[in-house]
Amino acid sequence: xxxxxxxxxxxxxxxxxxxxxxxxxxxxxxxxxxxxxxxxxxxxxxxxxxxxxxxxxxxxxxxxxxxxxxxxxxxxxxxxxxxxxxxxxxxxxxxxxxxxxxxxxxxxxxxxxxx
Amino acid sequence: xxxxxxxxxxxxxxxxxxxxxxxxxxxxxxxxxxxxxxxxxxxxxxxxxxxxxxxxxxxxxxxxxxxxxxxxxxxxxxxxxxxxxxxxxxxxxxxxxxxxxxxxxxxxxx
Numbered sequence: 001x002x003x004x005x006x007x008x009x010x011x012x013x014x015x016x017x018x019x020x021x022x023x024x025x026x027x028x029x030x031x032x033x034x035x036x037x038x039x040x041x042x043x044x045x046x047x048x049x050x051x052x053x054x055x056x057x058x059x060x061x062x063x064x065x066x067x068x069x070x071x072x073x074x075x076x077x078x079x080x081x082x083x084x085x086x087x088x089x090x091x092x093x094x095x096x097x098x099x100x101x102x103x104x105x106x107x108x109x110x111x112x113x114x115x
Numbered sequence: 116x117x118x119x120x121x122x123x124x125x126x127x128x129x130x131x132x133x134x135x136x137x138x139x140x141x142x143x144x145x146x147x148x149x150x151x152x153x154x155x156x157x158x159x160x161x162x163x164x165x166x167x168x169x170x171x172x173x174x175x176x177x178x179x180x181x182x183x184x185x186x187x188x189x190x191x192x193x194x195x196x197x198x199x200x201x202x203x204x205x206x207x208x209x210x211x212x213x214x215x216x217x218x219x220x221x222x223x224x225x
Contacts, residue, residue, distance in 0.1 A: 042215030
């Protein structure tokens with residue numbers, strides 16, 4: 001099966017510029033996650049979708065970050081305007097949540113550098 | 116708040132020997148635990164998991180042990196192989212909320 005696909009792999013922008021990341025989850029997975037991973041740390045959840053609904057966005061900095069998951073499949077994460085502290089790897093993951101626990105499948109991430 | 120902690124940033128072992136990676140957690144409500152493996156420039160890959168109702172789960176060379184009273188879990192890799200060199204993250208779940216540790220970089224020397 002094809003894995004989670006993210007693009008771009010790398011992005012370098014100047015501060016105050018906008019940036020967007022795209023994620024295509026594994027076919028049939030109803031749950032999609034966006035994580036941010038800073039250097040030397042573990043991934044931290046930004047937002048979780050179940051189908052089209054954002055069920056947990058408590059850690060998303062809503063003043064500058066936004067996300068959408070149209071038709072319950074692909075998703076985009078946007079930052080506007082970017083700040084120096086936003087430099088990190090942004091990971092998308094998906095899972096099929098029915099009953100019980102389903103491990104997350106991660107994409108290769110987008111490494112963002114804000115200069 | 117760091118609810119999941121991996122206190123060893125790195126670990127180096129000889130090929131063929133046992134690798135033991137440790138993880139501690141503070142939230143007693145966590146009911147499921149996972150280990151992920153990450154190679155450079157790739158996303159984390161699921162390795163093995165354990166429910167809080169068990170104390171051991173084994174899959175080939177990988178075994179996860181859970182000590183609920185100590186809020187501690189560990190991953191044993193026996194025998195270790197050079198291809199196991201990667202960063203290992205432990206993760207814990209409660210109410211669909213997954214928290215990750217900071218990771219341990221394992222180096223297996225030939």
